[in-house]
């Protein structure tokens with residue numbers, strides 16, 4: 001493809017994407033294909049001769065699109081969102097066009113320095129403690145996912161607790177880590193991968209709002225210490241996945257500071273709400289944390305993947321992860337005047353992800369981002385009010401932000417039937433979880449293009465479907 005052919009084909013693909021967004025509500029939100037249906041339509045062997053873009057895009061429409069679940073549909077309420085926006089798509093396109101691999105400062109100074117600046121901007125936009133800024137002792141780095149941030153935090157905490165010994169000799173101490181019963185499963189995975197072992201992960205119970213109970217955390221830590229264990233890591237969550245529980249960061253942070261435990265705060269989904277001053281009470285005490293992450297790729301209009309990971313002390317991260325082989329040595333690194341982000345995480349090579357974040361922040365502005373976040377929370381509160389006022393449905397817990405957990409008052413089987421019937425209609429897609437042993441339906445409102453009318457129509461759809469099912 002020559003640059004002029006690229007220009008021509010590229011414009012067609014931009015048109016294709018714009019058409020997609022204009023028509024997105026015509027697609028069933030949840031893909032309706034059966035297992036194996038897509039692969040069956042794909043040739044067994046790769047083409048030997050070049051094919052035209054026209055034929056590729058024809059297959060895109062006919063084979064791939066039916067197998068797409070439309071995460072960007074305004075009627076997508078499942079899991080947590082993974083939203084995007086046009087500035088983000090364009091920023092990502094520019095990043096692909098440049099094809100930069102920013103593993104060290106020297107491989108593209110702008111990739112590193114833009115990332116540093118944008119994450120400092122974000123810290124300011126969310127009123128994060130000074131220590132998380134690059135101008136202070138810490139700084140931020142973009143990771144692929146919150147799971148990777150969790151792993152990075154656990155490994156750095158392990159090295160702090162063992163004074164860098166476990167990097168050399170493996171984990172010899174009886175390290176123990178703490179999460180709540182609502183913590184995301186990525187933490188258990190991180191504990192397994194970091195060689196701590198899931199037997200050494202303690203699960204702390206939660207209160208009626210699904211927040212970790214600090215009294216039980218303290219009791220467990222004391223008990224472990226008297227049994228010869230070395231408590232080293234606690235994860236607190238702002239906005240748990242199943243229940244949107246808000247762990248009390250200050251109380252947990254005080255315990256961690258007294259007990260020499262690394263505190264990681266996982267705000268993967270709810271972290272974006274910190275753009276708005278009225279939601280910042282959920283992060284009260286965050287200055288006591290050692291690391292913190294949130295996913296712009298969930299709720300901040302930035303396409304997957306993009307997780308922001310801040311630490312209060314970057315030296316601990318760099319001492320844990322830095323390895324300098326001969327082939328990566330260069331003057332800038334030796335000068336000590338630059339950040340080499342490869343030393344801040346697991347991977348070496350890295351994409352220029354700061355670009356899409358920069359496009360989003362500049363194109364929306366802080367006020368534009370705040371406007372959309374507030375709208376989502378408002379819509380969730382409306383939905384919660386409708387559920388509360390209905391005689392057939394009940395709320396599982398008051399929604400602190402944009403996730404509403406509710407259920408039909410009949411049994412678990414009926415709730416699952418109801419959810420499947422709505423999802424199979426293709427008109428909306430939402431998912432379930434278990435809360436206090438019972439099935440709960442989750443309405444997660446965070447799609448870029450969701451408006452009040454979509455939420456209202458979905459509530460009507462849920463109610464009408466429930467009525468029909470009860471008559472069967």
Ligand code: PLP
Pocket residue numbers: 080144145146147148184186237239240241266267268269295307
């Ligand atoms: N933490 C929380 C609270 C989450 O809700 C999720 C995913 O939904 C994760 C971590 C994992 O996110 P990622 O897919 O970025 O690893």
